[in-house]
Amino acid sequence: MAVYTHVDDEALSAFLGAYDVGELLSAKGIAEGVENTNYLVRAEKGTFILTLYEQRVRADELPFFLNLMAHCADKGLATPRPVPRRDGALISELCGRPAAMVTFLDGVAARRPSPLLCAELGRGLGALHNAALDFSMTRKNGLGIDAWAPLFAQSHDKANSVLPGLAAQVDGELEYLAANWPHTLPAGVIHADLFPDNAFFMRQKLSGIIDFYFACNDLLAYDLAICLNAWCFEEDGAFNVTKSRALTTAYHAVRPLGADEIEALPVLCRGAALRFLLTRLHDWLRVPEGALVTPKDPRPYLERLRFHGGVARASEYGLAL
């Protein structure tokens, strides 16, 4: 969450010359995004986010992300719209890094989203899934169920140093999920990282969904399970069924869930909780010296995992059918 690559205003002015956005009015490096460098750019024809992709995002995957955003924006979704250069390209290069410019979306993130905002988010997620149904490109989920066991193998030896007994608990969970994962549910393009800081609201309405750099093809209901984990637990770890009911019911109204998807919600929620537990654990154990980013505590996701393990039937998530 920092400006990793400094672009001076003169280089930026020259860079903008390739776009039909008018002259540069101002540019400010902003502290946002998944390990990329972002500038908030004001030009004569609008306000934009310029992203320089640092190491973590693979350049050959950028066309998927950018075309997906364009596809969704074309369908009227509040997603950033990539700005093409005069020559039509969505991807450019700046300071030796792949770079792209997208429209800026107004709105503010909700740190403690209300049930009303959870419903807004559920509708938005359903609309995103529907809009992407006819998107022609695909991308494998690099952090899907197949990746979890190899990922944990890298942290297994140190896991108990974070919490005694963690290694055995995760091993058991991996085994359970491998045996019970509902591979045949409807699949499509999912956001895969739709946490509250990636959704903007204005006047209680969803005004933007951002950060598509984890988007991929996977089970649609798994994306809902990710949101359920990210939006419906309180800071003290308690599950909030009112929020979960609002989220899932609103989603269901826009993209009706099949009986099999509903039945699978508890196992999908366990998978989603495990996925974030594992990546956070991985980063937690590998904080680089002088790191600019504070790693996120994996433990709340262990608590969520335990919660979902105790859910006997999907109706406990409040989905009113």
Place this chain on the structure above:
Amino acid sequence: MAVYTHVDDEALSAFLGAYDVGELLSAKGIAEGVENTNYLVRAEKGTFILTLYEQRVRADELPFFLNLMAHCADKGLATPRPVPRRDGALISELCGRPAAMVTFLDGVAARRPSPLLCAELGRGLGALHNAALDFSMTRKNGLGIDAWAPLFAQSHDKANSVLPGLAAQVDGELEYLAANWPHTLPAGVIHADLFPDNAFFMRQKLSGIIDFYFACNDLLAYDLAICLNAWCFEEDGAFNVTKSRALTTAYHAVRPLGADEIEALPVLCRGAALRFLLTRLHDWLRVPEGALVTPKDPRPYLERLRFHGGVARASEYGLAL
């Protein structure tokens, strides 16, 4: 140059309630400023910079800086204008820190300013000095000539590790300046840190002067000497007399320099070069572990110091009279 204090959008929305700026549309932490936290805030009634003052800026000095900006903006200068709260206060508190909001200024900084921009800057500096003549508050220059010897005392022992012979050279310079400083020249409020990154331009015109947090009372021509050091040397260290002529002549057209001020330019330039040499040397020798900020190399200011030491008369700066 980072976001030291994270303010979530909900806290910011609530904070904005004390101002007459309409609802919050968006807020982005920006990587800018002198060790303060800055947010670029878009609200219904405009775009603003919100600053949370971290340790380096003393809270009791904020009224001087903010009232000075308001005073200059009232006189039509392109300086940020502090936005008063509904109760009239310019200074507020957010996340336990003093905070203030000022209007956002469009424009881009010039990394390699042309002679044309140097002239623009000279006119702007003259206008700033004129505008502040009737500003009623005062602030001692904490980095003025009286501060240089005590400041160097903190780095004296290690100075030669940066460059052999540096300690003796600075000692000699301190002695020369103490004996030759033109204390009786016209004084007033100076910016004291008007480097190219603190000036914005649009279409070759000065559109903004920012960062008033070193402003203080001192010799007016000393401020010009600071700019001469900051704007009129090339990256390879060479003095550019075309730029210096443009800067000083344009300044002189707006605030005519007295014969005594012109005559004193070489010694003022030596003082200005020493001031930045000393603060950079100080920071260079004290880089904190895991620092977010790369310290600036003091050596270019030693080269400038040597250059000014060899200037026999002010006309070498190109001032056409």
